[in-house]
Amino acid sequence: MKGGFYMEKKRETIKTFRNEIEAHLAKTLLKQEGISATVHSISRYRAMTGGGCVLKTLHEDAEKGRRILSRISADIDMDEYVDRDDLSYRRCPKCNTVSVKVAPLPGKLRAFCILTVGLLLLFLKRDWTCEKCNHHWCE
Numbered sequence: 001m002k003g004g005f006y007m008e009k010k011r012e013t014i015k016t017f018r019n020e021i022e023a024h025l026a027k028t029l030l031k032q033e034g035i036s037a038t039v040h041s042i043s044r045y046r047a048m049t050g051g052g053c054v055l056k057t058l059h060e061d062a063e064k065g066r067r068i069l070s071r072i073s074a075d076i077d078m079d080e081y082v083d084r085d086d087l088s089y090r091r092c093p094k095c096n097t098v099s100v101k102v103a104p105l106p107g108k109l110r111a112f113c114i115l116t117v118g119l120l121l122l123f124l125k126r127d128w129t130c131e132k133c134n135h136h137w138c139e
């Protein structure tokens with residue numbers, strides 16, 4: 001029998017992530033389950049998809065990989081992975097979590113931001129919300 005030897009192992013995308021950190025966390029989790037996965041940037045399509053990464057595994061691992069990830073995709077707790085002293089993350093002033101999100105700008109202001117190519121954003125104070133304790137603050 002010939003042929004099998006020359007066949008390249010097929011890799012399959014099992015999940016898309018918003019950022020590289022999450023993709024690498026998922027890769028680590030899969031590794032603990034004995035599945036080897038690779039992270040690929042999809043920045044080529046950034047304009048359309050908003051950027052992110054895809055996680056790929058061998059075809060025969062894809063099914064199991066998806067099952068594992070669906071168990072944990074209920075939202076990764078970033079606090080478990082970010083060093084408490086890491087100042088490059090924005091944190092909730094109340095409970096110190098890094099799970100915070102910025103409130104969208106009101107419509108009028110957003111239109112103005114687009115007109116000024118985002119320059120205005122540098123001078124605006126934004127409303128932040130903590131996803132854990134629901135604390136609101138402005139900075």
Ligand SMILES: [Zn+2]
Nearest residue numbers: 092095130133
């Ligand atoms: Zn908080």
